[in-house]
Amino acid sequence: MTEDLMTIREMCETYDVTPRTLRFYEAKELLFPIREGQKRLFTKSDRARLKLILRGKRFGFSLEEIRQLLDLYHVGDQQMTQISRTYEIACERLEDMEARREELTQAIDDLKEQLRWGEKVIASVKQDKKAAE
Amino acid sequence: MTEDLMTIREMCETYDVTPRTLRFYEAKELLFPIREGQKRLFTKSDRARLKLILRGKRFGFSLEEIRQLLDLYHVGDQQMTQISRTYEIACERLEDMEARREELTQAIDDLKEQLRWGEKVIASVKQDKKAAE
DNA sequence: CATGTAGATGACGTTCACGTAATGTGAACG
DNA sequence: CGTTCACATTACGTGAACGTCATCTACATG
Structure with a gap:
């Protein structure tokens, strides 16, 4: 143990x-x-x-925001008054997080495109070098 | 314009x-x-x-980290020396971000499960109320 | 018993990311 | 021509999230 x-x-x-x-x-x-x-x-x-x-x-997230989230995760620790209010807040949080993921996905796609562009540049630079030799 | x-x-x-x-x-x-x-x-x-x-x-991300990311996105603004080095850094960054998304997805799933549990609790509380009437 | 070693408690210091005056300046308006 | 904007610079202030240092206990160990 x-x-x-x-x-x-x-x-x-x-x-x-x-x-x-x-x-x-x-x-x-x-x-x-x-x-x-x-x-x-x-x-x-x-x-x-x-x-x-x-x-x-x-x-x-700030520590204060995190504290509130923790309260959501650990409802069972305390009395369950206002659970449904807590539930609503949790739903909102969930939407926040899903929006965040959407945004992150967008950022990843952007960066990937940038990388493809970078690959092309690298390839063409190599080409130039070869041509110059 | x-x-x-x-x-x-x-x-x-x-x-x-x-x-x-x-x-x-x-x-x-x-x-x-x-x-x-x-x-x-x-x-x-x-x-x-x-x-x-x-x-x-x-x-x-801190502003300093963001500054470095910006340099990746705007390679074209400067001379393209060390492009391949930049390319490597960008690849690493991309992996970071994808890992982040994985983690975020996990967090979302956790919260969703928590919510399902919350729904059950709410339902049973309502049930108790009805039984008590 | 002296001496570590691990942990505790203030209290002050530090870095980041701005906020908030105080003061200055050039163009525009009545 | 004075004043009001809109913007500028300089400099000090602030809240969050710890770091660091001094000092104090409790306990183990040679």
């Missing part, structure tokens, strides 16, 4: 973050490690949340 | 940014408006670059 609990150092090595970062996320109420005396112990839930935090960051 | 040149104010309204932002981007060498006396005039190229800047930001 992984003991289901990890020290701050283990977390840092596993997810490649600094202790400062984990304490910062706790202060911002993104993580809720339990305390054994002074020390923090990170649960499975904390690890799931951290993965989502890091993922969110890669897509340019 | 749109005259192909836009004032800073027109740019701001078109792309919903502040003058400060455009000047900042110029200082960071992301944009290169031409000068008529003191005033900046933004070209078609500047507008294309700005669109890419705003898009990049939405995906969590």
Whole structure:
């Protein structure tokens, strides 16, 4: 068993973050490690949340936005008042993300076209070189 | 014709940014408006670059990363030395972006599943209410 | 017991991406 | 001709997201 609990150092090595970062996320109420005396112990839930935090960051979400998203993913953690309101917000978020993917797809296509153009240029440069020899 | 040149104010309204932002981007060498006396005039190229800047930001790229990407998109603007090197970098970037899209797709699927779960909860809550009446 | 070693707690520093005055300037308008 | 715009520059301010440093505990180890 992984003991289901990890020290701050283990977390840092596993997810490649600094202790400062984990304490910062706790202060911002993104993580809720339990305390054994002074020390923090990170649960499975904390690890799931951290993965989502890091993922969110890669897509340019602010920590505050991520905190709200986390609340959506972990409704079960709290009382389920206003679930349907939460549900609506989640639907909107989903639309955001699908729009983002659309845009990203567009960007990828653009870049691919640019690359095809680049290939042609490279080819013609090689051609010129050959002709010049 | 749109005259192909836009004032800073027109740019701001078109792309919903502040003058400060455009000047900042110029200082960071992301944009290169031409000068008529003191005033900046933004070209078609500047507008294309700005669109890419705003898009990049939405995906969590830093301005410095975006600057490098812009250099890839606008090879034609400069001399074409080291085109093949540029081509390689662009290929790597493309892989980055496709990986990002994969991740985003995964996130979307996760959220969708969460939503289906939420629907079930809502349905059962409604059921409980009905039973309690 | 001295000495690490791992972690905790402030508190201040830093970088990025702009915001926000304060001040200046050239063209246009009444 | 004074004033109002629209734009410019210079410089300092700001919030987010940590980094860094000093200091303090608790525990293990030779």
